[in-house]
Amino acid sequence: MRSLGLLVLCCCSSLSFAADVPGSQDLQVVPRLADAQIVDYRPPVELERIYPLGSIRKISGQLRFDGQVTARGQTTSVTYELPPEHSATEAFTAAREALQKQGAGLLFWCQARDCGESSLWANEVFGNAKLYGADEQQAYLLLRLAAPQDNTLVALYSITRGNRKAYLHVEQFEAMAPLGELLPTSATLLRQLKSTGELHFPQLVNEPDDTWLRLISRGLNLDTTQRVTVSGPKAEAWRQALINQGVRAARMETGSVDGAGLRIELLR
Template identity: 55%
Template sequence: MSAPFFLRGGIACIAFASSFAFAGSLPVPVDGKVVDQRPAVEQERVYPMGPLRKISGRLRVEDKVESRGQVSSITYELPAERTAREAFTSAREQLQKDGGYPLFWCQGRDCGEASLWGNEVFNNARLNGGDEQQAFLLLRRSAEEADTLVALYSVTRGNRRAYLHVEEFVAGSPLGDLLPTAATVLREMRDTGKLDYPDLGSPQAAWVTLLARSLNLDSTLRASLSGAEAEAWREQLVNAGVRSARLEVGTAPTDGLHLELIR
């Protein structure tokens, strides 16, 4: 049986990524070849939360996270039998199992121009690939590490070489309230069939608005809500414009709020 595609922690980094290791635990692709590694340095960092475009020579993005802190990164070239999509998916799933939640997640042309991600965002020419062959995730760690972000970017170049870039950012000052984009919430719900927000107890106005907007991006979706305050969340979401017939109160044991698609 082949080894799992991703391992975690310093042991994996030593075994498959020379002696370079991150603070904390980040996914490492088995048999991935390290082609670029940058130890933690303090710098100003900007992470897009929308597709990238260049208009009149200037980079344009719908929204962004901008802060100063410690940035570490490592770029892997994947073996020929592994695809960029597999690497990205495995890494995303591992990070979410550790309790983080996506702030922005795009794939293919929804990310905008791939050359801008390689050159303007990551300053790494190896990541210049095709617009349809890319994926990006900006993830916020759980409450205990709420000022830590992890960025994943995968891409396949024209020569069919596939890469996964993993970057960790530890902000020097509190990041404050950061909400996912509505499209990201919808993408996660469609892809995984569920949403978990262990830090959400009683309904919060900003989250009610976000979840209602996300659900209404696809009016065919139905979902169950679980948690101690599930009934209150359902009521608030209905008040925010989600049809009541699309929402049920579930019984899944959970901390905070759990949403699950009704197939």
């Protein structure tokens, strides 16, 4: 009887873990990692939302960060607790890759202590204490969906708590008014290049654009050990312009002139 009781308890515990909070559902743009459980769900609500584009800190009781996106719109969020066999990093990467396959563009990406304090992300940005954990175990990413959904942002935040429980928070924001031009940070471009091996800018089909030229050159110069190929219809023009911006010529090769827009690929 004692063995049977333990078996029933184990089964109930397993079933309990598999159950999502009532009324919750996944967001269509981000697939759920196998065996993940929804532990917090907030249905669409109209809010004035601020998404940081930099490391966050608190000074004199006020949140501070280098840049931000501020808009009013509908916000929906889902928080997953991950099963022990999947890490927060794994869930974060799977979500990022799924969104990029849909053409989403990265705006700001930070990891570990580069993000600032986890307590501020959990309590001040997302209002969810479950997301508070070790600073070195966090990651945050803000993306913009591709047209015609380009007035929609998706925020990802992953964390591993001190008790080793891992969480992935996914927030979708649909702005009520056009968001206009939003540019990634140079550090985000470098992180993307190192993580995925390439940067693709399908919209950059003409001669070098000054704004994008500054962002890309700064990103490349954040790590002067990286070598890349520059491809696209105006590849050589971009390569020369990047040299003029201070990127060493020896670090860049001209690749194919085919393809849509500018493409920068990491030479392994």
